[in-house]
Amino acid sequence: MITIRPKICAVIIFTVLFIAAPLLAAPSQGHLTVKRYNLARSRYNEIKFSPKTARLNNWQAAARAFVRAYKTNPYSDRAPASLLTLGHIYFKMYKRFNNKDYLHKSLTYYDDLASLFPKHPYADDALYHTARIYALTEGDYKDAALTLARLLAVYPNGDMLKKAARDLLRWKAAQARKEKARSVRVRAAAHNAKMALHMATPGPGMQTAVLKNLRHWSTKDYTRVVIETSKPVIYKGFLLKKQKDHPRRLYINLRNCRISRRMQKTIPIHNGLLRRLRSAQYKPRIGRVVLDMNSVSDYKIFNLEKPFRIVIDIKGVKRRARAQTLLPAPLVPKNPTLAQQLGLRIKRIIIDPGHGGKDPGAIGVGGLREKDIVLKVAKMLARKLRSRLRAQVILTRTRDVFIPLEERTAIANTKDGDLFISIHANAARSPKAHGIETYYLDLTNNKANMRLAASENATSAHNISDLQKILSSLMHNSKKQESAKLAHIVNRNLVDEMDKDYGGIKNHGIKKAPFIVLIGAQMPSILTEIAFITNPKTAKRLRQHKYLEDLADGLANGIIQYTKVLDLARR
Numbered sequence: 273m274i275t276i277r278p279k280i281c282a283v284i285i286f287t288v289l290f291i292a293a294p295l296l297a298a299p300s301q302g303h304l305t306v307k308r309y310n311l312a313r314s315r316y317n318e319i320k321f322s323p324k325t326a327r328l329n330n331w332q333a334a335a336r337a338f339v340r341a342y343k344t345n346p347y348s349d350r351a352p353a354s355l356l357t358l359g360h361i362y363f364k365m366y367k368r369f370n371n372k373d374y375l376h377k378s379l380t381y382y383d384d385l386a387s388l389f390p391k392h393p394y395a396d397d398a399l400y401h402t403a404r405i406y407a408l409t410e411g412d413y414k415d416a417a418l419t420l421a422r423l424l425a426v427y428p429n430g431d432m433l434k435k436a437a438r439d440l441l442r443w444k445a446a447q448a449r450k451e452k453a454r455s456v457r458v459r460a461a462a463h464n465a466k467m468a469l470h471m472a473t474p475g476p477g478m479q480t481a482v483l484k485n486l487r488h489w490s491t492k493d494y495t496r497v498v499i500e501t502s503k504p505v506i507y508k509g510f511l512l513k514k515q516k517d518h519p520r521r522l523y524i525n526l527r528n529c530r531i532s533r534r535m536q537k538t539i540p541i542h543n544g545l546l547r548r549l550r551s552a553q554y555k556p557r558i559g560r561v562v563l564d565m566n567s568v569s570d571y572k573i574f575n576l577e578k579p580f581r582i583v584i585d586i587k588g589v590k591r592r593a594r595a596q597t598l599l600p601a602p603l604v605p606k607n608p609t610l611a612q613q614l615g616l617r618i619k620r621i622i623i624d625p626g627h628g629g630k631d632p633g634a635i636g637v638g639g640l641r642e643k644d645i646v647l648k649v650a651k652m653l654a655r656k657l658r659s660r661l662r663a664q665v666i667l668t669r670t671r672d673v674f675i676p677l678e679e680r681t682a683i684a685n686t687k688d689g690d691l692f693i694s695i696h697a698n699a700a701r702s703p704k705a706h707g708i709e710t711y712y713l714d715l716t717n718n719k720a721n722m723r724l725a726a727s728e729n730a731t732s733a734h735n736i737s738d739l740q741k742i743l744s745s746l747m748h749n750s751k752k753q754e755s756a757k758l759a760h761i762v763n764r765n766l767v768d769e770m771d772k773d774y775g776g777i778k779n780h781g782i783k784k785a786p787f788i789v790l791i792g793a794q795m796p797s798i799l800t801e802i803a804f805i806t807n808p809k810t811a812k813r814l815r816q817h818k819y820l821e822d823l824a825d826g827l828a829n830g831i832i833q834y835t836k837v838l839d840l841a842r843r
């Protein structure tokens with residue numbers, strides 16, 4: 273679409289209500305907590321007095337006892353001591369049994385203590401031990417020094433002050449030696465494998481940005497987090513402690529970004545892949561958002577503009593891949609697609625009516641609005657699919673409301689959709705333009721396709737070329753082949769259905785372009801432009817209920833045919 277849209281007002285929609293952090297140590301403590309804590313303490317003492325003879329199961333029993341005491345009341349005044357001791361126990365287990373999982377657990381407990389009980393006298397102990405682990409076992413003097421710097425700044429009256437100051441000098445010196453050695457092999461350092469570096473266009477004069485909003489969606493094996501800042505920032509993502517199949521912490525540093533007290537928070541999330549989302553002012557000029565993950569098998573970070581936002585997509589480690597639970601299909605057609613090979617059925621379809629709320633989409637003849645047309649067609653399509661296919665159908669919006677593009681994809685992924693259909697209407701400068709076209713996500717050199725994507729993405733054409741660069745690194749896991757097939761079948765059926773009743777329907781065919789709404793979708797996904805609302809004849813028809821019903825029929829025919837093609841493989 274090339275129509276000029278009204279300016280989008282800069283209202284920020286807070287779609288996520290932040291959950292308040294848990295209360296700090298409750299004043300009362302149950303008798304049971306004390307009893308269990310004392311029991312755990314005595315188990316631990318037994319090991320401490322005879323460390324040579326203690327076996328792995330003695331250590332594990334002591335750790336379990338502290339976990340039990342902690343869980344009896346996670347807010348009791350014994351909870352910080354339990355967490356601290358768990359950190360110690362697992363660190364000693366790591367030393368004794370040389371298993372990195374224990375080291376990892378140790379860090380987790382220290383971190384839980386520091387973030388859940390920041391005002392407790394043990395909080396600085398946790399930071400101190402964390403820094404020691406970074407330095408002595410990981411050789412990460414930089415993070416060790418940063419952790420201690422934080423300790424000194426936040427706990428100037430704590431009992432760890434002297435030790436922290438002493439170690440800080442040590443780790444800084446070690447870091448300087450390391451950097452000197454590293455400068456000899458500059459080239460190798462440039463490719464630090466664990467570092468995912470993403471550069472965004474820095475704002476003019478590098479003024480400080482402000483963290484405005486954090487949004488998140490999570491299921492058992494998928495998480496999307498969106499960080500919104502007041503202006504573009506340079507950001508880097510780091511995946512920490514990646515060991516075997518237990519990576520777990522991803523953090524994003526936001527350069528020149530301020531995070532206000534109000535936005536510095538810990539959001540505990542107890543369901544799904546994302547365990548906890550935290551934001552804090554890491555250094556005076558660096559804001560940090562930390563994602564504590566249950567697992568990470570793959571992650572991607574990219575940024576969108578207007579407003580500037582950083583999108584983090586994470587896939588977890590699936591306990592059992594769906595492919596393994598199904599027997600191979602007995603009869604496979606020529607050139608079977610992936611979904612056919614896996615014998616997947618279409619159980620849930622996500623339909624996305626484009627635009628909505630403050631974003632009207634394209635404006636057509638007589639003030640016809642894209643957002644209204646596509647919502648009507650989407651609702652009709654949902655009804656038809658429910659009755660004809662008996663599939664579950666989920667709409668990303670059922671009323672005139674604004675939903676950011678990246679949230680629509682997140683809905684499709686978190687609802688575990690098998691297909692994603694985004695419905696739009698086209699616009700052109702020339703009132704003569706008419707017809708139907710369907711897109712799937714891919715890079716493109718075609719100027720017209722890029723213009724359309726820029727319009728649907730509500731960004732500049734310049735941003736599209738940036739998006740293409742990002743996309744080239746995101747594409748390898750997309751369902752491109754399946755999406756192209758879905759696009760082809762749906763487009764063909766839609767054109768046929770409309771041509772049958774009205775004649776002269778122009779088929780613009782299947783096209784590809786970088787649509788934001790399709791980026792990161794984990795299922796075959798398409799964006800279809802069902803009509804040109806800038807064509808007078810079409811606009812007149814779009815005001816008729818019957819024409820919209822026919823459009824919905826055409827789309828439904830296509831989706832149903834696609835599922836039948838898939839089912840061929842199962843017969």
Ligand SMILES: [Zn+2]
Pocket residue numbers: 626627633634642695696697728
């Ligand atoms: Zn649109």
